[in-house]
């Protein structure tokens with residue numbers, strides 16, 4: 295099969311490698327129909343050490359079941375399915391509590407930018423999509439694999455409810471879909487902090503009522519002014535330390551900071567002057583997107599939401615390297631790969 299491999303920072307090549315095969319009776323093999331490049335793929339694109347053998351990439355995909363192991367019962371050859379970016383049994387106590395990324399059998403995909411992929415724990419991971427492979431809904435359905443569920447998790451962990459005032463930090467795909475999610479959960483005022491106008495314009499279409507492009511102390515002052523003293527719910531969808539500081543700066547006393555941007559830092563203030571003194575809750579983590587697929591699927595199918603709008607470029611698998619470059623140069627918000 296053809297597959298994208300990264301040989302070091304900035305070096306993505308599409309090559310022919312052996313097809314994956316069933317290794318466990320709970321495995322499935324999926325022929326990928328749509329995959330994409332994630333903002334988190336850009337971290338290794340910046341700093342992956344050079345290697346001789348290369349590393350397969352990608353964790354978001356939907357496709358057709360090609361083969362199943364003997365113990366797989368919920369999907370069969372020919373089903374169109376989407377996978378969460380993690381694989382899990384979906385039956386252990388952590389899965390049942392809605393934290394599939396803490397499953398006792400969890401693993402994470404990293405080989406989805408390819409023609410075929412092996413899916414461990416297929417019954418706990420794959421969800422059948424009731425559409426055909428030529429459906430116009432495929433881009434939106436692909437967002438269920440990660441970015442939509444991750445934005446939704448940010449809003450859920452902040453307990454966003456009707457009438458809420460919410461601030462979202464970050465105008466990448468996850469931040470924009472956190473806006474959409476907050477709107478879906480009934481938020482009335484949604485402040486989007488971001489600097490790229492094409493993206494914040496989409497954020498407005500998704501439900502943002504205010505856009506704040508300023509950063510640092512200036513951005514904090516504007517949000518505190520807009521919210522009469524701070525936002526009760528802050529969704530942080532970046533992961534860098536300045537975004538955390540921004541969140542602490544704009545959150546209202548008694549409020550919640552919900553993080554879904556993977557922290558690129560281990561140390562940050564949590565003491566009296568930052569969180570404790572103002573009774574701030576710090577929440578969030580790796581999104582258990584499998585928990586949300588069933589909940590979010592109907593809105594996509596009936597057209598009430600169109601999260602697939604975050605894809606602003608479509609390429610073929612052989613152009614994957616261009617897709618990384620376009621996202622890294624911020625020419626593209628999110629690149630869809632159609633096979």
Ligand SMILES: [Zn+2]
Nearest residue numbers: 384386389397
């Ligand atoms: Zn589990």
